[in-house]
Amino acid sequence: MTTLPTDASLAAPAQTASPAKKKPRLIGTTSWYVVALFICAVMIVPLLWMITIGLKSRTAVFDIPPKLLPHEWTWSNFIEGPKAIHFPRLLLNSFIITGLSVIGGVLTAMMAGYALARLRFPGRKVWFYLFVGSMLLPGVVGLIPLFQLYKSIGWYDTWLPLIVPAFLGGNPLFIFLARQYFLAIPYSIDEAAKIDGAGHLRIFVSVMLPLTRPAWLTMAILAFQASWNDYLNPLVYLYSSGKWPLSVGMASFVSPFAGKTPDWSYYMATNLLYMLPPLIIFFAAQRYFIQGLGALGSTNQK
Amino acid sequence: MSRNAGSDVKAAYLFIAPAMIGFFVFVGYPLIRSFYLALTKYNGLTDPVFVGFGNFRRLFTTDPAFWPALRATGYLVLLYVPLSLILGLALAMFCNQRFAGVRVVRTLAYLPVVLPAVATITLWKFILDPQVGLLNTILDRLGLPTSLWLQSPNMSMPSVVLVMLWGVGGTMIIFLAALQAVPTELYEAAKVDGASSWSVFFRITMPMISPIMLLQVILQTTAALQTFNQPKILTNGGPGFSTKVLMLSIYENGFPTLGRIPQLGYASAQVWVLFVIIIAVIALTAKFSSLWTYSDNTPD
Numbered sequence: 001m002t003t004l005p006t007d008a009s010l011a012a013p014a015q016t017a018s019p020a021k022k023k024p025r026l027i028g029t030t031s032w033y034v035v036a037l038f039i040c041a042v043m044i045v046p047l048l049w050m051i052t053i054g055l056k057s058r059t060a061v062f063d064i065p066p067k068l069l070p071h072e073w074t075w076s077n078f079i080e081g082p083k084a085i086h087f088p089r090l091l092l093n094s095f096i097i098t099g100l101s102v103i104g105g106v107l108t109a110m111m112a113g114y115a116l117a118r119l120r121f122p123g124r125k126v127w128f129y130l131f132v133g134s135m136l137l138p139g140v141v142g143l144i145p146l147f148q149l150y151k152s153i154g155w156y157d158t159w160l161p162l163i164v165p166a167f168l169g170g171n172p173l174f175i176f177l178a179r180q181y182f183l184a185i186p187y188s189i190d191e192a193a194k195i196d197g198a199g200h201l202r203i204f205v206s207v208m209l210p211l212t213r214p215a216w217l218t219m220a221i222l223a224f225q226a227s228w229n230d231y232l233n234p235l236v237y238l239y240s241s242g243k244w245p246l247s248v249g250m251a252s253f254v255s256p257f258a259g260k261t262p263d264w265s266y267y268m269a270t271n272l273l274y275m276l277p278p279l280i281i282f283f284a285a286q287r288y289f290i291q292g293l294g295a296l297g298s299t300n301q302k
Numbered sequence: 303m304s305r306n307a308g309s310d311v312k313a314a315y316l317f318i319a320p321a322m323i324g325f326f327v328f329v330g331y332p333l334i335r336s337f338y339l340a341l342t343k344y345n346g347l348t349d350p351v352f353v354g355f356g357n358f359r360r361l362f363t364t365d366p367a368f369w370p371a372l373r374a375t376g377y378l379v380l381l382y383v384p385l386s387l388i389l390g391l392a393l394a395m396f397c398n399q400r401f402a403g404v405r406v407v408r409t410l411a412y413l414p415v416v417l418p419a420v421a422t423i424t425l426w427k428f429i430l431d432p433q434v435g436l437l438n439t440i441l442d443r444l445g446l447p448t449s450l451w452l453q454s455p456n457m458s459m460p461s462v463v464l465v466m467l468w469g470v471g472g473t474m475i476i477f478l479a480a481l482q483a484v485p486t487e488l489y490e491a492a493k494v495d496g497a498s499s500w501s502v503f504f505r506i507t508m509p510m511i512s513p514i515m516l517l518q519v520i521l522q523t524t525a526a527l528q529t530f531n532q533p534k535i536l537t538n539g540g541p542g543f544s545t546k547v548l549m550l551s552i553y554e555n556g557f558p559t560l561g562r563i564p565q566l567g568y569a570s571a572q573v574w575v576l577f578v579i580i581i582a583v584i585a586l587t588a589k590f591s592s593l594w595t596y597s598d599n600t601p602d
Contacts, residue, residue, distance in 0.1 A: 032401060036396075036403060036404075039411055040407060042468075043410040044410055046429055047413075049425075049429065062433075064433055108324070111318065112317065115318040119310045120314070121310060130325060130329075131321065134325060134329045136520075137333075139528065141332050141336050142336075143556065143573065144339060144573060145332040146328070149331070149335075165324065169320050169325070199313075200313035201313075229417075229418040231420050231531055232530055232553075250418075251535055254535075268425070268428075271421045274418060275421050281416075
């Protein structure tokens with residue numbers, strides 16, 4: 001495991017920096033870093049292993065005992081692998097389904113959060129509790145009735161069951177998050193906007209959305225991942241392989257029903273491409289992630 | 303003033319309308335409909351035939367696959383939830399320390415959570431391969447015993463749980479947020495009093511994060527009871543019935559892939575068994591929570 005150069009280089013200055021702190025430690029600094037390194041290795045080695053398989057020839061994958069590095073670097077796996085499952089098609093499908101889900105999920109949750117936090121209307125509390133309560137409702141209850149419902153209105157084998165729910169406040173957690181953020185904004189801002197003659201739509205779009213950027217960015221990231229990573233729903237609703245998103249396509253690569261040995265090197269090379277969008281977003285938006293999820297961890301209820 | 307309030311109400315209902323419709327369609331309707339279906343024989347093509355509690359009777363008495371499914375689900379929950387909470391908390395406490403590189407550890411620990419389930423689970427399927435997989439290779443080089451992992455009826459469920467635990471960063475991040483919310487004065491006071499690490503942990507940390515712990519127990523158990531992706535992709539329920547959890551059984555009855563007739567009523571009955579178990583777990587956890595959770599704000 002000659003990996004983790006970033007970690008090692010980051011760890012080095014700590015040796016000199018840590019004695020400055022007077023914090024008592026259960027274990028010494030060295031064992032501290034052994035643990036840290038172990039954690040990093042457990043998380044990163046499987047991914048590096050994936051990349052090396054993606055670079056091995058199709059037969060070298062089955063060498064016994066397996067070699068850690070490919071002796072023949074087969075870059076063509078990154079071309080041939082994606083070809084084998086019509087990757088560009090599935091990628092486009094995934095982008096359309098995910099893109100629309102993100103827009104719908106974030107927009108309707110923000111709208112509901114705005115109404116719940118900043119407008120007075122009869123039943124406000126009741127709706128809040130209904131939404132929060134529905135977070136506990138297990139998804140499995142909807143599985144069969146919704147499948148039947150979609151089938152009866154001709155939505156089976158279309159993307160609609162994967163997209164339309166997002167436009168109907170699909171994720172109650174998002175509504176809850178949005179409301180929490182809206183509660184933290186001073187009410188004098190709306191009043192000032194109202195005096196200037198702005199309606200609610202105007203206030204929502206030009207005042208509130210810019211002020212709540214961390215909230216909806218967090219939601220957008222979470223919604224992206226949820227949709228990009230979803231496997232069960234597309235598996236249930238999409239029959240035609242031409243309509244599949246990447247999740248179903250990737251699983252079909254190594255399906256137990258295929259009855260033949262999967263092409264692991266093709267699979268792993270393609271898998272890396274499938275992982276890339278969420279990976280890029282994660283590293284680009286880490287800051288928001290920790291902030292946004294931090295709000296989930298706090299217990300303040302108001 | 304009153305005109306203003308009226309426009310508020312109108313605007314509010316316009317803003318919240320999509321979510322309200324969503325609530326009726328995705329919460330209200332499925333609840334009622336799935337309960338009705340659970341009491342019928344229904345193949346999805348012809349009309350449902352009312353059979354009362356016949357589905358449930360069949361589940362508990364004649365179905366050879368149901369008790370194994372319950373057993374597998376229980377085994378998974380009992381193995382996964384405690385391990386995930388302990389590892390998640392330990393990881394969070396480790397990452398809550400200040401040392402150079404802690405952000406790297408935190409980021410890497412959270413990384414598997416972001417990656418698509420299908421991608422990581424299939425990767426692990428290969429890692430757990432007895433002959434050419436990474437895990438056995440490493441164990442072998444270290445002189446440790448190897449295993450058949452997913453292919454062994456005894457090890458298949460622990461292997462599934464192992465794969466699930468790779469995503470423990472999700473638990474960690476919530477605990478980390480909770481730990482960071484603990485007022486530092488408490489720790490400083492304990493230090494002045496010369497408290498030991500263990501007593502700081504049990505008398506300050508644990509009580510202060512107990513509400514989050516409660517939430518985590520409920521959410522993790524609820525999620526674990528509905529585990530589908532890992533057993534579906536890793537083993538498809540095998541070998542034997544060893545990893546055929548309830549969700550997989552529901553899926554197979556409700557959405558058959560091998561040309562069998564769907565038994566939607568029967569699958570709905572299974573859904574309701576699972577639903578009742580989930581409600582019971584939530585109710586029990588909440589009921590007994592007052593014994594071990596700490597709260598400093600009185601409810602209003």
